[in-house]
Amino acid sequence: MAKITDRQMTAKPGASDKWLSEVAIWGHGSLVARITPSGERLFYFRYTNGSSERVTFPIGTYSRDGSEGTMTLAEAGLRAKELAGLHKSGIKDVKQHLxxxxxxxxxxxxxxxxxxxxxxxxxxxxxxRLAARKTVQDLFDHWAKVDLINRKDGGDEVRRMFNKDVLPRLGALPLDEVRKGHITEVTDALLARGVNRMAKLIFSLMRQMFRFAVDRDLLNHDPTASIRKSKIGGKDVERDRVLSEGEICLLARQAPNAGLLPSTEAAIWIALSTCCRIGELMNARWENIDLKAGSWVIPAEDSKNGKAHSVTLSKFAIHQFKIVEAFSGKSQWCYPNTKDTGPVCSKTVTKQLGDRQRQPDQGILNNRSAKAQALILKGGKWTPHDLRRTGATLMTALGVLPEVAERCLNHTEENKVKRTYQRHSYTKEMAGAWLVLGQHLEQLTQRVPSWPGDAPQASKMGAP
Structure with missing residues (x-):
């Protein structure tokens, strides 16, 4: 049986099918070509199956160049030989096998x-599931909307602390993956910076947040539960720093040369003469201050115990407020921020005073005051809150009843019986206490001793 040629495959079609064939493997099948009247050129493999039936099995379409979806004559011959090889190997029903x-x-x-x-x-x-899992950032946002928003500053200070020290480390972590080690990673970083009190505060805030999550079934277990607060930076030590009269005299000489703004220097003496909290002073608005009448009303929203507090201003305190007034201009705030959209941060004065009480071996902080030792006093580091304590201590040393001094501090009476049944306002006694304190401070600040030899002996409290 002759070989099929391209010339035969490309011949013009006839009136009926034209069949061509060549042996693939003798006795095991042949390559068959068919040219239809319509011009189709098709290849088949013809063989005898296991039932001795003749089977003609289509294997492709012819083209001379083997374009896509077609076969050349050579390719058709190879395919036929492959199938004949199967037949020869014992696979008689090739079609069914394929x-x-x-x-x-x-x-x-x-x-x-x-x-x-x-x-x-x-x-x-x-x-x-991962996308649906709550992260620490999600929890914080939820907590901020539900809980922090009710705080006096709307949660701004907590947001600042978390954005700086907590969320960069834990924010992307899924809630159910937070472990004890993640919490201590945050606090250890703070302790390494030497801010032990901040480490304790942030730990307490994280505990509040995770307990919030447990209460709302966002978390099964509080990861801070097994951590003792006393282990974070050691045991809390209650501050009892009180400036002596000699230190107050010296402070009056040091403050003007400490590179402070006049309003910041005045804040020292206002805090000392009114026993106010520094945050209450930083949030003060002129609408609540009457310098002619000598009064300052600290509204409930600015006081720690949520109760309005009326302070009688001594001549000493009024003089300091006038310094602040001259510096704040037409702002509604005594201590406006740079854009005059609200008060400055409540920590502004605290930071400035702290920057000026650095020991010589601590150096100077970048972009902070170069007068790093300008406000150091012999009795140790002092804060605005220590001025509040000092003012109350001076009051009692000047003969003011301790109960009156406590009222000047706007402390809530701890004894429930007294709180319930003793309703005397002590308004006159408190006014007298502030006036006595102001007069005494005026005398002390006019004494400008050389340290320490000529420091005046304190009449009540004792010089340092």
Whole structure:
């Protein structure tokens, strides 16, 4: 049987099918070509199956150049020989064998596609679960909206602390993955900076936040529960720093040369003469101050115990407020921020005073005051809150009843019985206490001793 040629395959079609054939492997099948009247040129593999039936099995379409989806004559010959080889190997039902192989491949492809689809579904579900998991940042945002918003500053100070020291470390962490070690990682970083009190404060705030999450079933377990606060930076030590009269005299000489703004220097003496909290002073508005009448009303929203507090201003305190008034201009705030959109940060004065009480071996902080030792006193570091304590101590040393001094501090009576049944306002006694304190401070600040030899002996409290 002769070989099929390209010339035969490209001949013009006739009125009926034209068949051509060549042996692939003798006795095991042939390559057959068919040219239809319409011009189709098709290849077949012809063989005898296991039932002795003659089978003509299509294997492709002819083209001379073997363009896409077609076969050259040579390619058709090779395919026919492959199939004849199967037949020779004992596979008599070639068509069924090929169909079974294709079915198996299709099943394998379908299985693989199903596996890939299942894996993608699992991955998407895992991603969805991960996306749905609450992170520490999500918890903080929720806590801020529900709880922090009710604080006097709307939670601004807590947001500042968390944005600086907590969320950069824990914010992206899923809630259910937070462990004890993550909490101590935050506090250890603060302790390494030497801010032990801040470490304790932030730890307490984190505990509040995680307990908030437990209360709302956002978390099953509070990761701070097994951490003792006393282990964060050691045991709290109650401050009892009180400036002596000699230190007050010296402070009057040091303050003008400490590089402070006039209003900041005045804040020292206002805090000392009114026994106010520094935050109450920083938030003060002129609408609540009457310098002619000598009164300052600290509204409930600015006081720690949520109760309005009326302060009688001595001549000494009035003089200091006039210095502040001259510096604040037409602002509604005594201590406006740079944009005059509200008061300055409540820690502004505290930081400025602290910057000027650094020991020589501590150096000078970047972009801070160069007069790092300007306000150091012999009795040790002091804060605005110590001025409040000093003012109350001076009052009692000057003969003011301790109960009156406590009222000047706007402390809430701890004894429930007294709080319930003793309703005397002590308004006159408090006014007298502030006036006596102001007169005494005026005398002390006019004494400008050389340190320490000529420091005046204190009449009540004792010089340092």
């Amino acid at each position: 169909e079974a192989e294709e079915a198996a491949r299709a099943a394998s492809r379908d299985a693989e596609l199903a596996r890939i689809a299942a894996a993608e579904a699992v991955a998407k579900a895992a991603a969805a």
